[in-house]
Amino acid sequence: xxxxxxxxxxxxxxxxxxxxxxxxxxxxxxxxxxxxxxxxxxxxxxxxxxxxxxxxxxxxxxxxxxxxxxxxxxxxxxxxxxxxxxxxxxxxxxxxxxxxxxxxxxxxxxxxxxxxxxxxxxxxxxxxxxxxxxxxxxxxxxxxxxxxxxxxxxxxxxxxxxxxxxxxxxxxxxxxxxxxxxxxxxxxxxxxxxxxxxxxxxxxxxxxxxxxxxxxxxxxxxxxxxxxxxxxxxxxxxxxxxxxxxxxxxxxxxxxxxxxxxxxxxxxxxxxxxxxxxxxxxxxxxxxxxxxxxxxx
Amino acid sequence: xxxxxxxxxxxxxxxxxxxxxxxxxxxxxxxxxxxxxxxxxxxxxxxxxxxxxxxxxxxxxxxxxxxxxxxxxxxxxxxxxxxxxxxxxxxxxxxxxxxxxxxxxxxxxxxxxxxxxxxxxxxxxxxxxxxxxxxxxxxxxxxxxxxxxxxxxxxxxxxxxxxxxxxxxxxxxxxxxxxxxxxxxxxxxxxxxxxxxxxxxxxxxxxxxxxxxxxxxxxxxxxxxxxxxxxxxxxxxxxxxxxxxxxxxxxxxxxxxxxxxxxx
Numbered sequence: 001x002x003x004x005x006x007x008x009x010x011x012x013x014x015x016x017x018x019x020x021x022x023x024x025x026x027x028x029x030x031x032x033x034x035x036x037x038x039x040x041x042x043x044x045x046x047x048x049x050x051x052x053x054x055x056x057x058x059x060x061x062x063x064x065x066x067x068x069x070x071x072x073x074x075x076x077x078x079x080x081x082x083x084x085x086x087x088x089x090x091x092x093x094x095x096x097x098x099x100x101x102x103x104x105x106x107x108x109x110x111x112x113x114x115x116x117x118x119x120x121x122x123x124x125x126x127x128x129x130x131x132x133x134x135x136x137x138x139x140x141x142x143x144x145x146x147x148x149x150x151x152x153x154x155x156x157x158x159x160x161x162x163x164x165x166x167x168x169x170x171x172x173x174x175x176x177x178x179x180x181x182x183x184x185x186x187x188x189x190x191x192x193x194x195x196x197x198x199x200x201x202x203x204x205x206x207x208x209x210x211x212x213x214x215x216x217x218x219x220x221x222x223x224x225x226x227x228x229x230x231x232x233x234x235x236x237x238x239x240x241x242x243x244x245x246x247x248x249x250x251x252x253x254x255x256x257x258x259x260x261x262x263x264x265x266x267x268x269x270x271x272x273x274x275x276x277x278x279x280x281x282x283x284x285x286x287x288x289x290x291x292x293x294x295x296x297x
Numbered sequence: 298x299x300x301x302x303x304x305x306x307x308x309x310x311x312x313x314x315x316x317x318x319x320x321x322x323x324x325x326x327x328x329x330x331x332x333x334x335x336x337x338x339x340x341x342x343x344x345x346x347x348x349x350x351x352x353x354x355x356x357x358x359x360x361x362x363x364x365x366x367x368x369x370x371x372x373x374x375x376x377x378x379x380x381x382x383x384x385x386x387x388x389x390x391x392x393x394x395x396x397x398x399x400x401x402x403x404x405x406x407x408x409x410x411x412x413x414x415x416x417x418x419x420x421x422x423x424x425x426x427x428x429x430x431x432x433x434x435x436x437x438x439x440x441x442x443x444x445x446x447x448x449x450x451x452x453x454x455x456x457x458x459x460x461x462x463x464x465x466x467x468x469x470x471x472x473x474x475x476x477x478x479x480x481x482x483x484x485x486x487x488x489x490x491x492x493x494x495x496x497x498x499x500x501x502x503x504x505x506x507x508x509x510x511x512x513x514x515x516x517x518x519x520x521x522x523x524x525x526x527x528x529x530x531x532x533x534x535x536x537x538x539x540x541x542x543x544x545x546x547x548x549x550x551x552x553x554x555x556x557x558x559x560x561x
Contacts, residue, residue: 104368177404177466179363181417181473182394191416196407296407296455 043274047267055268059229064254065261069269071230074237075144075244076276079219080212082148082240083155088205090152091159098160099167100189119157124217126154131221143241147223154218155208162204166197199291206284210277216248224249226257247273312380314339314477314507315360320374322355322364329355331531332374337477337524342499342508344518344539346555347528353511354401356528357479360509361396362389378477394421397470397506401482403462405454406469410437410446413454413465417473432472440468441498460491467495471502478502479509484517496521515556519543527552 044051058068098115102108130150140146170193178188194201216224224246230237238244247269255266313336322330329352337343345353358364359376362383376383378395386392394417406413414433423429433450437443442464446457454465463483470478480499484492499508499521512518518525519539526536527549535542535552547553 173404180398182390183420
């Protein structure tokens with residue numbers, strides 16, 4: 001009997017194989033962290049001479065060779081916020097319809113197909129569409145509003161997808177239990193489905209901030225400008241119909257258009273952009289942790 | 298022009314609570330109920346026994362029209378409650394409040410124990426705080442759960458044990474004061490002791506409502522039911538008084554074999 005489970009050469013080789021596979025897989029997983037650390041480290045080191053609170057709160061000066069990034073940072077905040085205020089309600093409500101109400105049929109299939117394909121449209125095409133539809137056809141002109149609408153259309157499919165996923169994570173049996181006691185679909189959604197998926201929905205929406213903040217092409221044609229002087233320290237310095245600067249665009253112009261800018265300037269701008277995105281992502285992660293802790297089943 | 302006048306049918310002393318007439322149900326191309334007809338008496342426990350896949354749960358879904366929520370289900374034939382075709386009841390939500398449903402696996406909603414029971418009354422617009430508290434207490438008492446949870450009504454219902462959750466779902470099903478209570482293999486996930494407690498609860502509830510009990514435990518049907526129906530592959534093999542179904546000489550040999558565990 002004991003001999004059945006003795007260490008045969010075959011079992012020993014399987015042990016070795018297991019160890020090798022584990023090391024290789026672990027290395028691959030760890031390798032994923034390296035680029036991020038390298039990027040952050042490299043940027044911070046290069047940007048170090050310029051990093052200060054003033055860099056955040058001062059406008060660029062001296063033909064963009066001096067000063068800070070205030071007007072670009074504020075512009076990015078405006079663009080991201082406005083586009084999410086537009087895209088989040090539309091996307092979340094559309095996802096609720098698709099996941100909770102829509103019957104499987106040709107219409108639903110067409111909508112789902114449209115969502116998937118919209119997600120695959122390159123951002124430069126969105127830019128042209130935004131220019132044609134919002135700036136010219138709707139007559140909004142090049143402005144924060146037009147740029148935000150363009151960004152909103154770009155983020156919509158992703159918000160819809162992440163919201164559907166959050167809704168689908170609520171077990172079907174909860175819905176059936178509600179229907180069995182005579183609750184309507186909407187009472188079920190309000191009472192059970194949304195309260196138990198709202199954190200997931202919010203996480204998905206917030207993660208779109210990082211994507212929106214980094215986009216350059218869609219805003220370049222529709223509302224972002226090379227340079228604009230605004231009042232320093234005033235968070236309401238832009239209006240919806242104003243054109244604005246943006247961090248991503250600013251980074252592009254100072255690296256390609258401005259000669260003899262200090263070497264640290266683009267790096268410092270990149271650090272601000274990355275810092276904004278990481279800050280927002282941290283909020284999303286904190287929200288997700290809270291969601292797990294509060295999980296009710 | 299003479300209209301043919303049919304004499305009004307002689308009403309029995311107590312008309313059946315539920316009448317099912319030639320009920321056929323298919324999912325896509327697969328027919329799972331092949332035209333079944335039976336009556337359920339008022340204030341009886343009506344047991345439905347039969348092996349898995351015989352259409353028992355589907356049948357229950359036809360009673361409260363949750364079958365309509367399944368995208369590819371098609372139904373023909375009638376289900377009448379108190380002589381009224383359920384498909385003609387204008388508000389499906391009021392129908393579902395009249396027909397309580399308890400699922401095989403207990404589903405505590407991710408709410409407090411109190412809110413689990415108060416969910417249905419609130420959904421139908423019941424918002425008097427004191428009356429609601431009284432109703433919740435009454436339902437939890439009826440479901441034999443009150444003594445175990447009365448000190449922690451505001452903790453999560455999902456954190457209760459399986460047997461407690463199943464009694465919680467029974468309390469929830471009672472909270473909308475149904476006339477018919479359907480239980481779909483309620484004892485599948487709970488221990489024998491709790492099962493016996495719930496069986497006692499059902500005997501008590503029978504005074505106030507009609508109970509349809511789908512069960513895999515044939516002895517449970519024998520203990521509780523006034524009438525028993527043996528459903529097999531979507532057809533009724535036998536339906537009759539429980540005494541007869543479980544006797545040595547039921548109408549069908551198949552029934553005898555099934556209740557005695559000779560085939561399954």
